[in-house]
Amino acid sequence: MFFLMLRQSFVKGWRRKALATATIVLAASLITALMNISIDVGDKMSKEMKSYGANISLVPKSENISLEIGGVDYNPLEGQVLIEEKELTKIKEIFWANNIVGYAPFLKVSAEMAGSAKRVPLIGTNLDKTVAVAGDDEFRIGVRVINPYWQVAGEWPAEDDAGSVLAGALLARERNLQAGDRVSLKAGTSGLAETFTVKGILSTGGAEESAFVAPLAAVQRLASMEGKVQSVSVSALTVPEDKLSRKARRSSEALDSLEYDRWYCTAYVSAITHQIEEAIPNIAARPIWQVAASEGAVINKIQLLMIVVTIAAFIASGLGISSLMVTTIMERAKEIGLTKALGAADREVYLLFLSEAALVGVIGGLLGCAVGAGLSQVIGLSIFGSLVAFNWVVIPVNVAISVLIALAGSLMPSRLITRLYPAEVLHGRR
Amino acid sequence: MADVKAANMTRGRMFLLILFKSLKVRKNRVSITFFSIMIGAAIITALSSVYFDISAKMSRELRAYGANFFIGQKTTSATRTADTAVIEESIAMVPAEKLIGASPYIYGVVRLDLGNAVLAGVDFAGLKKLSPYWQVEGKWISVDFDEGSCMIGKTLAKNMELKVGDSVNVIRSENGFQKSLVIKGIAETGQAEDEQIFVNLALAGRILGQEGKANHAMLSIVTEGTDIDALAARMEAKFPGLDAKPIRKVSHSDGRILDKIKGLMAIIAVIILTVTTLCVMTTLIAIVSERTREIGLMKAIGADDRDIVRQFLAETLTIGLAGVAAGMVVGFVLAQVLGLAVFGSLISFRMIVLPVTLIPSIAASLLAAALPVRMAVRVVPAQVLKDE
Numbered sequence: 028m029f030f031l032m033l034r035q036s037f038v039k040g041w042r043r044k045a046l047a048t049a050t051i052v053l054a055a056s057l058i059t060a061l062m063n064i065s066i067d068v069g070d071k072m073s074k075e076m077k078s079y080g081a082n083i084s085l086v087p088k089s090e091n092i093s094l095e096i097g098g099v100d101y102n103p104l105e106g107q108v109l110i111e112e113k114e115l116t117k118i119k120e121i122f123w124a125n126n127i128v129g130y131a132p133f134l135k136v137s138a139e140m141a142g143s144a145k146r147v148p149l150i151g152t153n154l155d156k157t158v159a160v161a162g163d164d165e166f167r168i169g170v171r172v173i174n175p176y177w178q179v180a181g182e183w184p185a186e187d188d189a190g191s192v193l194a195g196a197l198l199a200r201e202r203n204l205q206a207g208d209r210v211s212l213k214a215g216t217s218g219l220a221e222t223f224t225v226k227g228i229l230s231t232g233g234a235e236e237s238a239f240v241a242p243l244a245a246v247q248r249l250a251s252m253e254g255k256v257q258s259v260s261v262s263a264l265t266v267p268e269d270k271l272s273r274k275a276r277r278s279s280e281a282l283d284s285l286e287y288d289r290w291y292c293t294a295y296v297s298a299i300t301h302q303i304e305e306a307i308p309n310i311a312a313r314p315i316w317q318v319a320a321s322e323g324a325v326i327n328k329i330q331l332l333m334i335v336v337t338i339a340a341f342i343a344s345g346l347g348i349s350s351l352m353v354t355t356i357m358e359r360a361k362e363i364g365l366t367k368a369l370g371a372a373d374r375e376v377y378l379l380f381l382s383e384a385a386l387v388g389v390i391g392g393l394l395g396c397a398v399g400a401g402l403s404q405v406i407g408l409s410i411f412g413s414l415v416a417f418n419w420v421v422i423p424v425n426v427a428i429s430v431l432i433a434l435a436g437s438l439m440p441s442r443l444i445t446r447l448y449p450a451e452v453l454h455g456r457r
Numbered sequence: 458m459a460d461v462k463a464a465n466m467t468r469g470r471m472f473l474l475i476l477f478k479s480l481k482v483r484k485n486r487v488s489i490t491f492f493s494i495m496i497g498a499a500i501i502t503a504l505s506s507v508y509f510d511i512s513a514k515m516s517r518e519l520r521a522y523g524a525n526f527f528i529g530q531k532t533t534s535a536t537r538t539a540d541t542a543v544i545e546e547s548i549a550m551v552p553a554e555k556l557i558g559a560s561p562y563i564y565g566v567v568r569l570d571l572g573n574a575v576l577a578g579v580d581f582a583g584l585k586k587l588s589p590y591w592q593v594e595g596k597w598i599s600v601d602f603d604e605g606s607c608m609i610g611k612t613l614a615k616n617m618e619l620k621v622g623d624s625v626n627v628i629r630s631e632n633g634f635q636k637s638l639v640i641k642g643i644a645e646t647g648q649a650e651d652e653q654i655f656v657n658l659a660l661a662g663r664i665l666g667q668e669g670k671a672n673h674a675m676l677s678i679v680t681e682g683t684d685i686d687a688l689a690a691r692m693e694a695k696f697p698g699l700d701a702k703p704i705r706k707v708s709h710s711d712g713r714i715l716d717k718i719k720g721l722m723a724i725i726a727v728i729i730l731t732v733t734t735l736c737v738m739t740t741l742i743a744i745v746s747e748r749t750r751e752i753g754l755m756k757a758i759g760a761d762d763r764d765i766v767r768q769f770l771a772e773t774l775t776i777g778l779a780g781v782a783a784g785m786v787v788g789f790v791l792a793q794v795l796g797l798a799v800f801g802s803l804i805s806f807r808m809i810v811l812p813v814t815l816i817p818s819i820a821a822s823l824l825a826a827a828l829p830v831r832m833a834v835r836v837v838p839a840q841v842l843k844d845e
Contacts, residue, residue: 043743046739046742047743049735049739050735050736050739053732053735053736053739054736056732057728057729057732060728061725064721068721072714072717072718075714075717076710076714078709078710078713078714079522079706079707079710080706080710083647084647084648093649093652094566094573094574094575095575096564096565096575096672174706176705176709176710231705231706232702232703232704232705232706232707232708232709233704233706276592277594313645313647313651315646315647315648316591316645316646316647316648317522317588317646317647317648318522319590319647320521320589320590320592321519321521321522321589321590324518324521324589324590325515325518325519325714328515328518328799331798331799332795335798335799336504336507336725336729336795339500339503339504339791339795340500340729343496343497343499343500344732344733344736346492346493346496347493347496347497347736347737347740348736350492350493350496350740351493351740351743353489354486354489354740354743354744354747357485357486358743358747402728405724406721406724406725406728409720409724410720410721410724411717
């Protein structure tokens with residue numbers, strides 16, 4: 028009898044049920060899309076934040092304090108410690124290797140420019156190069172990967188082009204250089220001068236603007252420091268700092284083994300620097316807090332914003348579903364009056380309504396998940412240009428929420444309707 | 458003539474009477490309609506308010522990245538320093554509500570107990586706001602006139618075996634200046650600051666023998682709604698010796714991130730707007746559909762189709778307007794809750810929110826009422842009244 032009534036209610040009142048299901052589908056798809064986005068927005072924004080540049084710098088472990096002011100070194104260190112270039116691929120062998128977006132090595136020497144007494148800094152770096160690392164034969168490194176804000180008026184030199192340089196904007200203005208000019212540079216003690224063609228003018232807003240920038244290999248040869256680099260900038264995807272990582276930073280001995288594992292296996296910037304130091308001996312990996320700390324602060328804000336918006340949308344769709352449930356039940360007063368007149372107990376009426384609501388909730392919730400998954404991909408593609416990771420936890424959560432809302436929305440009107448007197452309803456007074 | 462007029466009048470009165478009665482008698486349905494329109498309007502108001510304010514809010518949040526504007530001496534000039542007074546005057550050209558923090562800097566090499574280091578003179582109050590990302594062990598120097606304390610970089614502290622609370626002798630051999638300073642805090646930034654020692658600007662001036670001078674100043678300015686390039690040009694025009702420019706690395710990235718966040722909010726707002734509108738519509742459709750009998754009755758006693766449609770639309774419009782008005786108030790309050798929860802500040806009210814909320818809400822309600830009514834008026838009265 029119960030199943031018969033349930034089926035009848037869906038077959039005869041299919042329009043009403045379709046409407047209720049449609050509303051739940053809409054609401055559930057909204058919640059699915061927003062939940063998906065809020066779960067993934069941290070990763071996505073973290074990638075976007077990479078436009079602020081590298082967040083970790085590697086320097087040789089040394090006791091020397093640099094005395095550099097505004098690009099002028101007051102204590103040129105002779106025989107300074109350097110990093111071996113070939114060791115750098117080990118960066119991609121650490122636990123969080125997948126979070127390393129790219130890196131760029133730097134070698135800065137002071138060069139003599141023909142026709143001028145003042146020495147100019149010459150920076151060698153990888154511009155855009157593919158190297159073979161563990162698990163990826165064509166990993167892109169270089170400043171164009173990690174510093175997207177570097178702008179060149181003219182052309183970028185090719186990585187293997189040993190005869191080209193970029194001139195920093197300030198330097199170019201000072202020395203009246205233009206793309207296409209030729210400069211003769213001499214570095215180190217070798218005494219050999221080489222002629223370079225200025226391929227473009229570089230604007231970065233940093234110290235590079237008053238220097239020449241050339242492919243790493245060319246600078247290494249000029250300064251006879253083959254295979255050596257001075258510092259490395261690493262761009263890594265990290266999660267915002269929290270209590271645990273701050274505790275670890277003060278002293279990693281303060282952590283018990285459980286905390287240590289959790290810290291080590293979380294992509295904190297401090298954990299990643301720790302792992303890089305483990306992988307490459309004789310270097311110190313330091314987080315660049317300007318990027319690392321600020322990134323955390325901003326991502327936390329965006330995540331919070333998304334969560335709050337999701338909650339707001341959730342409450343709104345919950346109320347929307349409830350108000351629809353109220354109308355669909357209230358309009359069946361007559362039918363219920365008849366059922367009761369025929370001897371149905373209040374309990375049975377409840378059961379009918381609630382199971383109807385649950386069924387509508389399940390169907391609507393599942394369809395809503397599908398629509399919402401599509402919706403979140405649309406958002407991901409249009410804003411971030413990449414797909415949003417679909418989180419499976421969203422499906423059960425969403426179906427459960429849809430059913431709960433549908434049930435909650437039905438409870439109040441069911442109570443009202445079972446209180447009615449059959450005679451009054453059937454007579455048409457209520 | 459008079460008859461037509463009288464008929465029109467009775468018609469008009471009848472229309473109002475039905476409208477009034479319908480609202481009064483069907484309190485339950487009216488309140489549900491009102492309620493669902495109100496929720497829809499509230500959500501739309503809240504989200505659009507947040508959306509229109511998001512650039513201003515996030516622009517402020519992004520200032521966590523520190524300085525985005527540089528003022529220094531032109532490289533062509535003979536000296537590397539400018540008068541602090543000139544720099545301060547140029548900083549004052551930035552509108553106060555747009556300036557997050559600013560500090561002049563002066564640098565020089567000094568000898569500490571265990572070796573040489575770069576000494577930087579700064580304005581600590583400004584620096585703290587300018588560089589919120591500094592990881593400080595110990596304390597910031599909080600007062601400008603504190604001349605017995607210093608802060609030092611982490612690498613320097615490690616190499617010189619210094620801790621918070623220790624005192625360190627600062628010696629400038631060129632002018633024989635010597636002073637012992639207490640270390641208030643050890644700062645870590647991962648950049649050049651790690652190897653420097655910081656004291657306040659006036660003291661640095663005396664140590665380095667360059668009182669009232671500074672090398673450059675760093676500023677953190679809210680770029681939203683400010684033409685930063687024009688500001689730089691104005692500064693350079695007023696003080697020809699100065700070089701004022703936005704720091705590209707930060708300002709360029711700020712723009713990119715802001716665009717992303719705005720885009721994200723926009724698309725989410727549009728989706729929520731659409732879904733909420735559709736939800737309101739389904740509720741209204743359900744409510745109007747159940748009145749098919751009523752429509753049959755009206756037709757049976759002589760109402761024509763147009764009258765009925767007009768009647769229902771007027772009814773929906775009345776409830777809809779009331780619902781939207783209430784929804785806007787609720788939504789604006791909701792926007793403040795959102796603003797306080799996420800940004801810790803209130804969301805400002807913008808006129809544009811009114812049409813953005815009003816138009817879709819009212820349009821959706823009217824459409825939702827018109828659809829089932831149009832279907833209903835096609836029915837044969839006798840059939841409906843007989844309950845088929």
